Structure formats: C-alpha cells, structure tokens
Amino acid sequence: MGRGRRSAIFAATALVVVVAASAAAADVLGVIQARQGHFKEIGKAAKAMSEQLKSPTPALPGVQASVKQIDALAPQLLTWFPAGSGLPTGLKTQAKAEIWTKPDEFKRDASAFADAAHKLDLVAAGGDLAAIRAQAQVLGQTCKTCHEAFRQRDD
C-alpha cells in the first residue's frame, strides 16, 4: 500500500466520520425539535381545555376536541426520547439525563400520563363537567410528576 493511497484512505475515513457525526447531530437536533413541537401541541391543547374548564360555562365540544388531541399524542411520548437525544449532545434541551438512566421510572410516568389522558377522553365524551374537571386534575398531576423528575426547571 503506497503512502498516497494510505493518506487517501485516511482522508476518506475522516470525511465519513465527520459527515456521520454531523448527520447524527442533525438527527438529534431534528429529534429534539420534533419532541418540543409535540409537547407544545399538548401544551396548547391543555391550555385550551383548562381555559374552558375554568369558565363557569365551558364549551363542551371545545373541551372534547382538546382532550382528543392530548389523548392522541400522549401514547407516543416514549418514542420522542430515543437514546442519545438527551443532554450529552450539548444542544439546548430541558430533558434530564434521568430519562435514559432511569428508563423504568420514566416509562411508568409516561404511561400514567397516557392512561390519565385516555380516561379523560372517555369522561369528556360522557359530558359530566364535574367528572371532567376532576379527571383533568388527575391528568395535570401526571404532567407535574413526570416534569418534576425528568424535566429541567425553567429559568
């Protein structure tokens, strides 16, 4: 193997590594952006829902539509956190490392959220406002529990 050939191989390998690394970084960036987009969708729906529920005369169809949106997104939550999409990339994210170091607890909290969202969807369909409000509280608590453990506080 000639010297020129060897350095050509080295250069090619280096290029592949750099391209792969930046592709991975771009992937992670995409994953984080998509994840934040999903959470913003949930936040928007939760805001719309709780504004209705706070009013003395909530518009039931609006509440039901918002709850449906949350219920549709909630079961996907675990897929938004693939390995490597956390802190070590240095990209701005409030996802704590515990998501990946304590996967069982994270899964438990995520499924509590999905279960509460699904139950709220069923209760909302029933139309009993007191029951909807109570289950919305339960749902909110699942947000808080998980955020407490797995999301960096804002500052």
Added chain:
Amino acid sequence: MTDGSAPPQPGRRGLIVKVWDAPTRWVHGLIIVLTALAWWTESHDQMDWHIRIGCALLGLVLFRLAWGVFGDANARFASFVRGPRTVLRYAIKLATGAEAEAGVGHNPMGGWSVVALLGVMAAEIGFGLFCVDVDGLESGPLADRVSFQAGRAAAHWHTVLFNVLLALIALHLCAIAFYGIVRRDNLIGPMLTGRKRVATSAGEPQPARRGSAVALGLSAAVAAGLALWAAYGFRA
C-alpha cells in the same frame, strides 16, 4: 415636612417631623408582606393563591403610582425623581462622606430606587397576568388572550424579572443598612412611625402639600377596581 394636624415638636435633639404619610407606609408594608407571600405560594405550588396575591399587588402598585401624583409631598414623584446631575452630585457627597445631614424624604439616589422597584414590580405583575405554566394548566387571568407560546414567553420574563426584583430588593436593604450603620441615619423607624428626628440646623421644615382625603379615596377605589377587574380577566 409637616402635617397640618401635627406641627413639628421640639425633640431632645432637633425637631420631630412627619416624613411618610400613612398610605405610603401601609402600601410599603403590604407590598413587603405580599411579595414574600407571592414567593412562598409559588414555590409551594399554591398557584391559585399566588395569582390572587399578584392581583392584590397590582392594586397596591397602581395605588402607589396614583399616590405618587396626588399624595403627600414626600410621596410624590415630582418631589423625589431628580436629574442625573443631582444624583451624581449626591453620590459623590455620599462616597466622600461630605453630606452628614440626614435628609427628609427620598434622597436623589433613593428616589430612583423607588422608581426602579415600582417599575420592575409593575412589569413583573404585567407579565404574570399572561403567564402559562409548562403543562398549559395553570395560567394568569389574561393568559387566555394569548397563545400557549406567548404565555410561555411571558412566564420566562416573569422568572427573569423576579430575579431582577430580588436584586433590587437586596440593593434596597444594603442601602438601608449602609445608612443605618455608616451614616447613623435610621430609615426603618420613619417607615414604621412616619416620623423622624432631624437636627434643627436642617432649618424649619417647609409646610408641605398633602394628599386630600378625596384623592386618597379615589386613588384607592380606582386601583382596587382595576386590580379586581384584571383578576377576572377584564370580564364583567
């Protein structure tokens, strides 16, 4: 500065004069208590109370702004908001220890501290009205007028300004400690009693303009009304 009903009395050393009127002292005291409670309730997940307290603080700040126009002389912005040259001259005197005489009312630097505290407080409450929490569930009384994202931005600024407010409060307390220890000028007593002993060399105090009872009543009613209306999201 004197008060029509209580003329300056000769004290052991110098005169006892009225510095702060009752509305100014009460508003100051209530702002301290409610700010502490707002902090406590927020950090103990009592958001319903946090929001009520925030609206009460809105009423107090609005009243203080009105009292800064219609109140007693020492409470008026026109009496204590001074130009940069006056502030600089005072700062130099203070740094060199030249101004030995304890003043009555806000000094040129203290006046700006009041403006900064009230301004940041007003902005803090203003952002608070539009805040949305990360879960989209807890929100300020005007948050339904803005998007989730705008509400989150408001929450961000609400947090940033709270830290600015804490820094200003710390500065305020340091200044009080400085006057008390270095200048032997007790600022806390007059804020509690409204009265202060001044050396006779300060000269006979000028008769001061007083805020009328009507101005007091109207300012309080308008401020309370606006705060309550904001608490209900400007509805009904």
